[in-house]
Structures are given as structure tokens and as C-alpha cells.
Amino acid sequence: MKRMVVSWAILGAAALLVAFAHINVHPETPGIERVFRVEAGDFAYSPAVLTVNPGDKVTIELVSTDVVHGLYVDGYDVSVTADPGQPATLSFTANRSGTFRLRCSVTCGALHPFMIGKLQVGSSLLFWRGIGLAFLALAGILFFRQPSLATEN
Amino acid sequence: MNILRILLIKTILKNRWPQFVIMIIALAGFLLAILSGLFGTPVGSRNFGVVFVWIAWWAILMLVTVPFLGRGWCSICPIPAPGEWLQRGAMLGPRKQGEGLRRRWPNRFRNIWLQNGTFLLVALFSTVILTQPRVTAIVLAAFLFVAVGASLVFERRAFCRYLCPVGGFIGLYSQLAPIEVRVIDTTVCAAHTEKTCYTGSAEGYGCPWDVFPPGMVKNTYCGACMECLRTCPHDNIAINIRSFGADLSVERNRKLDEAYKAFIMLGATAIYSAVLLGPWGALKLAAYSVGTLHWLAYVASFLTLICLALPGTFWLTVWSGKRLSGSELPTKKLFIGQSYALVPLGLSAWVAFSLSFVFANFSYVLAALSDPFGWGWNLLGTAALHWTPWLTGLTPFLQVGVLVGGFIWAAAASRKIAAEKAGSAQAVKLSAPVIVFCLAFTLTLMGLLVA
Numbered sequence: 001m002k003r004m005v006v007s008w009a010i011l012g013a014a015a016l017l018v019a020f021a022h023i024n025v026h027p028e029t030p031g032i033e034r035v036f037r038v039e040a041g042d043f044a045y046s047p048a049v050l051t052v053n054p055g056d057k058v059t060i061e062l063v064s065t066d067v068v069h070g071l072y073v074d075g076y077d078v079s080v081t082a083d084p085g086q087p088a089t090l091s092f093t094a095n096r097s098g099t100f101r102l103r104c105s106v107t108c109g110a111l112h113p114f115m116i117g118k119l120q121v122g123s124s125l126l127f128w129r130g131i132g133l134a135f136l137a138l139a140g141i142l143f144f145r146q147p148s149l150a151t152e153n
Numbered sequence: 154m155n156i157l158r159i160l161l162i163k164t165i166l167k168n169r170w171p172q173f174v175i176m177i178i179a180l181a182g183f184l185l186a187i188l189s190g191l192f193g194t195p196v197g198s199r200n201f202g203v204v205f206v207w208i209a210w211w212a213i214l215m216l217v218t219v220p221f222l223g224r225g226w227c228s229i230c231p232i233p234a235p236g237e238w239l240q241r242g243a244m245l246g247p248r249k250q251g252e253g254l255r256r257r258w259p260n261r262f263r264n265i266w267l268q269n270g271t272f273l274l275v276a277l278f279s280t281v282i283l284t285q286p287r288v289t290a291i292v293l294a295a296f297l298f299v300a301v302g303a304s305l306v307f308e309r310r311a312f313c314r315y316l317c318p319v320g321g322f323i324g325l326y327s328q329l330a331p332i333e334v335r336v337i338d339t340t341v342c343a344a345h346t347e348k349t350c351y352t353g354s355a356e357g358y359g360c361p362w363d364v365f366p367p368g369m370v371k372n373t374y375c376g377a378c379m380e381c382l383r384t385c386p387h388d389n390i391a392i393n394i395r396s397f398g399a400d401l402s403v404e405r406n407r408k409l410d411e412a413y414k415a416f417i418m419l420g421a422t423a424i425y426s427a428v429l430l431g432p433w434g435a436l437k438l439a440a441y442s443v444g445t446l447h448w449l450a451y452v453a454s455f456l457t458l459i460c461l462a463l464p465g466t467f468w469l470t471v472w473s474g475k476r477l478s479g480s481e482l483p484t485k486k487l488f489i490g491q492s493y494a495l496v497p498l499g500l501s502a503w504v505a506f507s508l509s510f511v512f513a514n515f516s517y518v519l520a521a522l523s524d525p526f527g528w529g530w531n532l533l534g535t536a537a538l539h540w541t542p543w544l545t546g547l548t549p550f551l552q553v554g555v556l557v558g559g560f561i562w563a564a565a566a567s568r569k570i571a572a573e574k575a576g577s578a579q580a581v582k583l584s585a586p587v588i589v590f591c592l593a594f595t596l597t598l599m600g601l602l603v604a
Contacts (some may be wrong), residue, residue: 044434074513074545099549099604102432103513105540107198110284111437113514114429127604130553131596134560138592141564142585 011140018132023125031055031093038117040082041065043109045102045117052094054122059091070105073119079105097122155337155391157382166379166392169245172229180231183293185525190290194527198540200286201525204517206293207283212511214323215503223327227320228377232296233313236304237361247358253305258315258363264410268321269417273459275318276421277452280428280440310361313376325414326500327372328400328493333393334366334375334382341389342367350381350390357383366390371400373411401493401566404573409485412492413464419495419594420459422502426601430509467492470586474571478582482574491587494567498591501559502598505552509602512548516541549603556602560595564588 034056039046041064052058062071062082071090072079075098080090102117157163165171182205190202197203218225238244242251275282275292282288296317303312313320336342342350350366353359360366362376366385369375382390428436428451439447471488474480480487516538523536530536567587572580 042434043437045432046434048432048434072542074542074548077546101513101545103542107196107540110197111280111441112198113284113510114280114437115434116430117432124604126549126553127599130557130599130603133553133557134592134595134599137557137561137564138588141561141568141588142581 008140011136015133015136018129018136029053029055031057033057033059035059035061037061037063038071039063039065040069040071040104040115043104043111043115045071045115047117049118049120050102051120052122054094054097056094056121057091058094058119059089061087061089063087067108068106069108069115071117072103072105073100074103075100076119081106094119094121097124098126099124154394156394157390157392162392163382167382169383172379173245175229176231176234179229180234183231183297187290187293187297189525189527190286190288190293192526193286195286196527197284197286198514198517199521199524199527201521202286202289202293203284204514204521205525206289208511208514209518211507212515214319215507216511219323219326219330220500220504221330221332222377223330223332223372224320224323224375224377225330225332227313227323228379230313232317233300233304233310235297236301236312237310239301240304240308241358247353247355253307255308256306258307258311262315264408265315265321265324265414266410267315268318269410269413271316272318272321272414272417272421273456276417277455278443279425280437281443283429284441309359309363310376314362314374321414322418324373325411325418325496326503327375329398329497329500330372331395331397331399333372333395333399334377334379335369335391335393336367337389337391339367341387345387345389349384349386353380354384354386356386357381359384370403370405373400373406398497398562398566401496402569404490407489407493409489412489413460415492415495415499416463416467417459418499419502420463422499422506423594423598423601424455424458426506426509426598430506431601467495467587467590470590474583474586477585478571478575478579480575480579480583487583490570490573491567491584494563494570494584494587494591496563497566498559498563498594501555501562502594505555505559505598505602508548508552508555512544513542514540515543552602553599556595556599560591563591567591 031053034052036047036050036059038050038060040062050060060071060080062069062080064082064084066084068081068083070079070081073092075096076092078090078092080088082088098121100119100121102119104112104115108115157166186202186206189200193200193202214226240251240253241247282292299316300312303316304310347354351359357380360380361378362374364374366381427433428440439451442448468484468488471491472484475482475484475487517540519535520538523533524530567584568580571584575583
């Protein structure tokens with residue numbers, strides 16, 4: 001019983017560490033200017049995934065190729081709208097790491113709610129934390145949880 | 154804990170009026186969704202039909218009622234109501250003979266294979282249904298007509314029990330809900346020769362879902378309609394608050410059709426996460442362009458993955474667990490049993506998937522309520538509200554939590570199911586490959602939704 005409690009305590013502590021520990025995977029480096037020309041059309045962005053480093057100054061030139069489109073960046077709460085033939089520019093500093101969805105912010109047609117792209121700022125720490133938590137759970141289930149299950153029922 | 158011990162709850166649930174009033178409101182909303190789809194703006198995000206059904210209703214269904222109330226939605230669902238009123242010849246209590254042929258549902262279809270089929274049919278067209286108001290309206294109207302037809306030809310709620318594509322997965326996931334309708338003491342039922350809970354009485358109808366309450370051990374087919382509560386003369390019906398997922402431990406009535414429902418739901422959420430929420434425009438257009446070669450390729454991939462690849466991989470997984478553990482049980486029995494571990498995995502996947510678009514698009518609900526047809530009305534003063542994504546910074550954290558929680562739940566269920574017919578050590582080996590399968594699915598979905 002005591003061993004079980006200790007095992008669970010260790011597992012719980014590890015889970016808390018994986019979930020909340022401050023991990024600085026990107027050493028402080030001066031950001032650089034990154035300019036993307038993003039074409040919006042047919043309910044998709046091209047390129048669909050923008051990859052930058054934390055601290056970079058990001059400039060997105062949104063070019064609509066069919067109807068009016070917008071581009072909203074989850075987590076950063078910034079957006080831009082472009083009419084066809086009239087590119088518009090959005091600039092911001094990528095000061096938050098992770099993966100953020102780009103969403104069309106102007107109703108552009110049937111598939112509008114699903115017009116989605118991605119902004120990748122450094123590594124997706126949340127995803128890695130998720131993987132870590134899942135493997136910890138696996139370890140807990142495979143190695144720690146060994147009660148006599150047949151008698152439980 | 155039996156919540157019917159609280160007199161107020163018992164009175165409200167036994168009385169037909171509260172349920173009837175909520176159903177009428179739901180029916181009004183349902184008809185408005187059809188009308189706005191047919192006659193309103195063709196812009197989905199501005200049309201009540203699309204916004205209310207696929208954002209508001211879906212959010213309530215997948216984030217609240219299914220996880221916490223099981224078939225709670227079915228108890229007030231408006232779709233079977235008109236047919237049931239015709240069948241009964243009454244809108245409230247049993248008064249007179251109704252209409253219809255009252256045939257028994259054919260024995261060969263007394264399972265959820267048809268529901269699996271209807272869900273797949275809707276799923277293949279879902280990108281169009283979700284985004285085009287007129288198609289949404291046609292599908293909703295078709296549900297209504299089929300439900301009325303089924304009520305006029307067959308006895309009880311044949312549509313809900315055997316045809317409704319939504320009811321199939323609600324039933325599957327209702328096994329996880331922390332609430333159940335059950336008989337208190339089966340010996341009381343054994344002595345009650347009339348069996349009014351099934352045959353009906355002056356107080357109410359025999360079970361509309363064709364379930365015999367004294368034999369009910371799982372939530373799957375209980376529509377929570379409360380008729381048994383009304384017809385039991387011995388006050389022998391309870392609504393118990395219980396632990397989440399209690400039905401997964403019930404060995405009885407595990408079936409291949411339900412197992413397949415688990416695969417269909419699991420596969421569909423992965424495909425939707427890639428197609429609808431991924432950054433790949435070509436996939437979206439393929440799913441949307443019904444009738445084209447691209448769409449046919451999408452359909453072929455969809456069906457292959459869901460009907461063959463996923464169950465096939467799971468079969469191999471279970472088979473390797475059997476080999477590893479030396480279990481003597483037939484692989485088919487193990488396959489069906491272990492597939493119930495996918496029920497919590499599937500529900501968590503749907504919750505995580507739904508979180509992605511429900512909050513991001515919820516502001517459309519306020520605008521659509523104020524101007525349901527997109528005709529320039531402003532009933533609530535919110536018609537001009539701009540799209541405002543909610544909680545998009547928080548959503549990925551919630552999704553990771555839900556997915557990891559679902560994995561833990563599925564793994565524990567797999568272990569527990571394995572232990573039903575095996576010793577502890579053998580159960581560990583038997584379930585280990587299934588747990589790895591669940592982990593692989595969880596990480597795949599996490600990659601699609603969060604990475």
C-alpha cells in the first residue's frame with residue numbers, strides 16, 4: 001500500500017512537472033524580420049503553415065485571389081482583411097511560442113469557418129507536454145496500476 | 154444515489170408538461186432551422202439553420218448533454234415528436250387510439266447497423282451539410298419525414314431506436330454518463346404481472362424505446378423519456394447518479410454493431426480533424442465537391458479508413474494481446490469486448506474536436522439569433538456583431554487535457570474489460586496492445602488539433 005502511494009506521488013509529481021515546468025527551449029536571441037506573402041483563396045492559405053522563431057518580427061502580406069478574405073491569428077488576437085487585388089499587411093512580434101491557428105475573419109463562402117492555416121512559433125511546447133503526459137499516463141497504467149482487477153468486479 | 158427521492162425532481166419528471174413544453178420549444182427551433190435554411194441567406198455563418206444546429210446545438214450536445222446526461226437530449230428531441238403524436242393520437246397522456254400500422258420492427262434489423270449506415274451516409278456529405286443552409290434544411294426535414302413515416306408504420310420509436318444517425322452515437326456514449334434510469338428492485342417487477350412499464354397503462358405509454366426496463370443494464374437504448382416512471386405502479390424506477398462510465402463494466406449485451414459504431418465515431422473524428430480543421434485546402438475542397446472524382450477519392454478513403462483500416466488494425470492489436478497473454482478466449486469476443494474501451498476515447502476525441510470550432514465560431518450564434526434568415530432583421534440588437542473568436546488561446550490546453558484524460562479512461566477501461574475473464578497478470582498483457590493503440594490514436598489526434 002505504501003509503495004503504491006509513493007508510486008502515485010512520484011507519477012503525480014512528474015505529471016505536474018511535465019505540465020507546468022518552465023522550459024526555455026529558445027535561448028534569448030534577437031528576432032529577425034520575417035515577411036510572408038500569403039495567398040488566400042479557395043478556402044485555404046498558401047503557404048498554409050508559417051514557421052518563425054520566438055522574437056521574430058512577422059509581417060504577413062495577405063493577398064486575396066478570389067473574394068474578400070481575412071486572417072486572424074489565434075493567441076495573438078490580431079487580424080487583417082484583404083480585398084481581391086488589394087493586398088493588406090499585418091505586422092506583429094512573435095513573442096509567444098507554440099502553434100496558433102490562422103482563421104479567415106471575413107465570411108468568404110461556404111467553407112469559411114474551416115479556412116484555417118497555422119503559425120508555428122518555435123516548437124509546440126504544448127504538444128510536447130501533451131505527449132509527455134500521455135506517456136506518463138501509459139507508464140502509470142502499465143507499471144504502477146496492478147491491482148487484482150478480477151476481484152474488483 | 155436516486156435523485157427521485159427529491160420530491161421536486163420526481164414531480165417535475167413525472168409530470169408531462171415540463172418535458173412537453175421544452176419539446177415544443179425545441180420543435181419551434183427545429184422548424185425555424187428548416188425554414189431559415191430553405192428561405193434564408195445562403196451564407197452559412199449568417200443563417201440560423203447552420204449556426205444554431207452545427208454550432209449551438211452541437212456544442213450543447215457534445216460538451217454538455219452527452220457527457221453528463223447521456224441520452225438527455227433524446228428525452229426532449231423534437232424530431233420524433235410529430236410522428237409520435239400521430240401514432241398516439243395525443244400530444245400528452247394516453248387518451249385514445251392513434252394512427253398507424255404499429256408493425257413490429259423486423260428482427261433482422263434489431264441492431265444499430267442501419268444507424269451506422271445512416272451516420273456514414275450523413276458523414277460522407279457532412280462538409281456540404283455543415284456549410285450550406287439549404288442542405289442542412291433538407292437533411293433536417295428528411296429526418297422529420299422519416300421519423301413520421303417510421304411512427305406511422307412501426308410501433309414505438311423505431312426511428313430513434315434503429316435509424317437516427319445521431320441517436321446511434323448518443324446511445325454509445327451515454328454509457329459513460331454519470332446518470333442512469335434503472336429499476337430499483339427486480340423482484341418487484343417479477344411479481345408485477347402487467348409489466349405496465351413495457352405495455353403501458355392509463356398513466357403512460359409502454360416504453361417507446363422498446364426496452365424492457367427490468368432487464369435494462371446499460372444506458373444505450375434508454376431514451377430517458379420517463380414513461381416507465383409514469384407507468385410503474387410500485388414506484389420502482391430510480392434515476393441514479395453513478396460513476397462515469399459505469400456501463401463499460403457491464404459484460405452483457407456487448408455486440409459487434411456497437412463495436413463498429415465505436416470505430417466509426419473514432420475514425421470520423423480523426424478525418425474531420427484533418428479535413429475541416431487542418432490547413433490542407435485541397436482536402437476541404439475534395440470533401441466539399443460532391444460528385445467529383447476528388448470527392449469519390451475522399452469517400453473511398455473515408456470508408457476504407459473507418460470500415461476497414463481502423464477495425465483491421467484494432468483486430469490485429471487485440472490478436473497480439475491474445476497471443477501475448479495466452480488467452481483462450483475467441484479473438485472475436487475479445488475484439489468486441491475491447492472495442493468498448495474505445496468509447497471513452499471516442500467521446501474525448503469528439504469533445505476535443507468540438508472545442509476547436511465551437512468557441513471560435515460561437516459569436517455567430519448571437520448574430521443569427523437576432524437575424525435568423527439573414528434578411529436584415531435585428532431582433533435582439535446583436536445582428537451586426539462581428540465575428541469574435543472566444544477562448545482560442547485556451548482551447549489547445551483544454552484539448553490536450555481532454556485527450557490525455559480520454560486516453561487514461563480508455564486504458565483503464567481496456568484493463569478492466571480484459572480482467573473480466575483473466576487474472577491480473579494476464580489482463581495486463583491482454584490489454585497492453587490495446588492501450589498502445591489508444592495512445593497512438595490520442596497522439597495522432599493531438600497532432601492534428603494542437604501541433
